[in-house]
Amino acid sequence: MTIVTQQSVLPQHTSAPALPVVLEPDEVTAARVEQLCEVIMKKCLWQFHSRSWDRLRQNERILGMTTSLLKDEQVDVSDPLDRCYWVDARYLAESYRERFEWFHDMSAEQIDHLLSALTERLNVLTVTKSLNEELTDQHY
Amino acid sequence: MPYHEFECSKCIPERLRHAVRKTEGEDLTSALPLGYLNTVPGSISERGCAYCGAKHVIGTPMKDVIHLSHGPVGCTYDTWQTKRYISDDGNFQLKYTFASDVKEAHIIFGAEGLLKQNILDAFAAFPHIKRLTVYQTCGTALIGDDIEAVAQEVMDELPDVDIFVCNSPGFAGPSQSGGHHKINIAWINQKVGTVEPEITSDHVINYVGEYNIQGDQEVMLDFFDRMGIQVLSTFTGNGRYDDLRAMHRAHLNVLECARSAEYICNELRVRYGIPRLDIDGFGFEPLGSSLRKIGMFFGIEDSAEKIIEEETARWKPELEWYRERLRGTRVCLWPGGSKLWHWANVIQEEIGVDVVSVYTKFGHQGDMEKGIARCGNGALAIDDPNELEGLEALEMLRPHLILTGKRPGEVAKKVRVPYLNVHGYHNGPYKGFEGWVRLARDIYNAVHSPIHSLSALDISKDEIPTDRGFVTRRMLSDRDLDPQIANRADLRPYSGRFDIIPEIRARRAERVANGEFVSAP
Numbered sequence: 001m002t003i004v005t006q007q008s009v010l011p012q013h014t015s016a017p018a019l020p021v022v023l024e025p026d027e028v029t030a031a032r033v034e035q036l037c038e039v040i041m042k043k044c045l046w047q048f049h050s051r052s053w054d055r056l057r058q059n060e061r062i063l064g065m066t067t068s069l070l071k072d073e074q075v076d077v078s079d080p081l082d083r084c085y086w087v088d089a090r091y092l093a094e095s096y097r098e099r100f101e102w103f104h105d106m107s108a109e110q111i112d113h114l115l116s117a118l119t120e121r122l123n124v125l126t127v128t129k130s131l132n133e134e135l136t137d138q139h140y
Numbered sequence: 141m142p143y144h145e146f147e148c149s150k151c152i153p154e155r156l157r158h159a160v161r162k163t164e165g166e167d168l169t170s171a172l173p174l175g176y177l178n179t180v181p182g183s184i185s186e187r188g189c190a191y192c193g194a195k196h197v198i199g200t201p202m203k204d205v206i207h208l209s210h211g212p213v214g215c216t217y218d219t220w221q222t223k224r225y226i227s228d229d230g231n232f233q234l235k236y237t238f239a240s241d242v243k244e245a246h247i248i249f250g251a252e253g254l255l256k257q258n259i260l261d262a263f264a265a266f267p268h269i270k271r272l273t274v275y276q277t278c279g280t281a282l283i284g285d286d287i288e289a290v291a292q293e294v295m296d297e298l299p300d301v302d303i304f305v306c307n308s309p310g311f312a313g314p315s316q317s318g319g320h321h322k323i324n325i326a327w328i329n330q331k332v333g334t335v336e337p338e339i340t341s342d343h344v345i346n347y348v349g350e351y352n353i354q355g356d357q358e359v360m361l362d363f364f365d366r367m368g369i370q371v372l373s374t375f376t377g378n379g380r381y382d383d384l385r386a387m388h389r390a391h392l393n394v395l396e397c398a399r400s401a402e403y404i405c406n407e408l409r410v411r412y413g414i415p416r417l418d419i420d421g422f423g424f425e426p427l428g429s430s431l432r433k434i435g436m437f438f439g440i441e442d443s444a445e446k447i448i449e450e451e452t453a454r455w456k457p458e459l460e461w462y463r464e465r466l467r468g469t470r471v472c473l474w475p476g477g478s479k480l481w482h483w484a485n486v487i488q489e490e491i492g493v494d495v496v497s498v499y500t501k502f503g504h505q506g507d508m509e510k511g512i513a514r515c516g517n518g519a520l521a522i523d524d525p526n527e528l529e530g531l532e533a534l535e536m537l538r539p540h541l542i543l544t545g546k547r548p549g550e551v552a553k554k555v556r557v558p559y560l561n562v563h564g565y566h567n568g569p570y571k572g573f574e575g576w577v578r579l580a581r582d583i584y585n586a587v588h589s590p591i592h593s594l595s596a597l598d599i600s601k602d603e604i605p606t607d608r609g610f611v612t613r614r615m616l617s618d619r620d621l622d623p624q625i626a627n628r629a630d631l632r633p634y635s636g637r638f639d640i641i642p643e644i645r646a647r648r649a650e651r652v653a654n655g656e657f658v659s660a661p
């Protein structure tokens with residue numbers, strides 16, 4: 001099944017295209033999200049900071065930048081904290097391109113769609129459905 | 141939830157939720173043990189206390205400091221010389237330990253006077269040392285000794301000394317991890333920002349959560365020298381007290397052991413805006429990526445690439461030699477906290493072994509999240525195991541080797557499972573490219589050493605084989621190996637020296653003599 005969707009359901013940060021966007025079928029997206037997630041889980045550490053708010057920020061900033069890099073967009077790294085997110089994002093974007101041939105054929109909209117599904121999945125695994133009871137500790 | 145119930149712990153029902161086995165279809169939302177909770181009464185834990193976590197793990201690796209425990213001599217003794225956090229200037233921190241030697245009378249009448257006299261005596265005995273850390277213990281905390289006031293009195297009397305007070309008595313948390321947290325926060329509150337450092341490079345880092353076990357930190361400093369990166373401080377292995385007071389001036393915190401030292405990185409980020417970059421210093425790919433990321437941050441990636449290229453060319457053929465001979469080796473990865481996730485994936489990918497279990501004595505659920513995410517399905521994850529559970533797990537999993545500390549290691553030896561000490565190391569350092577080969581070599585020797593089959597013989601009654609006086613590698617690890625692999629000319633076993641640290645120190649000394657850049661004084 002191929003889903004044709006309007007820009008309105010895509011994440012906020014994408015610019016509106018003139019035509020409907022052709023996305024991958026759900027099951028393809030889901031399978032790819034798992035593959036992308038596996039790379040993060042096996043190779044990265046940034047997704048496991050100690051508090052929920054911290055994890056959400058890490059996931060959002062690093063995967064947001066990874067999305068931009070995969071779309072060959074410029075990322076502003078003038079702030080040192082952003083530069084540090086960018087370092088992890090670059091590692092991830094390069095790993096993805098190296099491991100997954102299919103990235104090379106994806107449009108910007110498809111990348112947006114896939115990476116926002118990935119962010120959602122990572123938030124579920126590390127925050128919203130995490131069994132880690134320390135995530136909501138008031139102390140840092 | 142796929143909990144694993146140990147037979148031996150059926151009488152302690154609270155233990156059920158401390159062990160899980162993630163299987164196909166499970167993920168972190170359905171498979172995670174409890175962690176960092178008070179040990180259940182009746183379960184003989186292998187944990188340390190919060191004083192031990194503060195002093196023994198984090199405080200004592202600082203090298204130019206008198207480390208004094210305010211309490212009975214036993215607390216100090218148990219935190220002395222059991223971990224090889226060496227220093228490059230004579231190992232003062234390993235050779236000496238200090239205690240105020242509190243006795244019953246002091247518990248009744250107070251021990252502040254005793255503490256003050258001890259501090260003065262210690263400075264008098266070692267006049268070249270001007271820095272001191274003092275650690276609270278259970279007894280002196282319970283009687284309410286004000287060690288901050290005593291420290292201030294001494295600093296007023298001796299203006300050239302500086303004293304750090306660590307208020308983390310044994311009962312200040314479920315395990316040593318409570319002490320890690322306390323000393324992190326105490327250090328940033330009391331000391332960071334009180335010294336202004338000399339900046340010698342455009343690229344300045346704090347290297348955090350690294351304890352220089354058998355020279356790990358010195359291996360990494362060698363890379364940082366070659367990249368032109370100034371290491372303002374190391375928290376705390378081979379680190380200097382005053383350098384650690386200047387942590388606020390770094391551009392980046394490079395964090396190795398997040399379990400013991402993420403707190404200070406988090407605070408440095410909040411208070412001083414210094415970013416935190418978590419890295420893996422173990423294994424070719426993770427270490428290479430880590431150096432590359434640090435290089436990217438400073439715009440000096442080429443310098444990292446050069447190191448990766450040189451080191452990989454030199455050491456990869458030796459790593460491969462071991463990997464070919466270690467495939468299918470079942471290991472229990474049972475270290476303290478961070479190695480369970482630093483190693484869980486890369487030890488399988490690069491050394492070829494299968495991790496059948498991970499455990500942690502004092503890790504938090506966050507450490508288990510990282511560890512379970514990184515090892516394969518089916519591995520048994522255990523939080524704060526007791527000795528009987530450890531034995532039952534060995535019986536059930538039948539590993540060829542356990543990677544652990546010396547307490548559980550000695551227990552494993554009794555049931556003839558070889559163990560490698562991954563806290564104080566066997567023949568480390570294990571960091572760096574060469575270090576990773578040294579770990580593979582130690583695993584190989586542990587698994588294939590004929591001593592284990594010999595130790596099964598009871599010489600008072602068993603038949604002792606007299607037809608062979610020795611066995612060779614070809615009769616042991618190469619027996620079932622494909623001859624094409626066994627005879628590959630491009631692979632070779634470890635060819636480095638017994639101790640690699642003198643070479644690294646000599647290289648640094650040469651750089652200093654030639655006026656070249658070095659990362660730290």
Ligand code: SF4
Nearest residue numbers: 189191215277278310
């Ligand atoms: S628990 Fe208390 S008494 Fe025991 S070693 Fe730790 S500080 Fe000392």
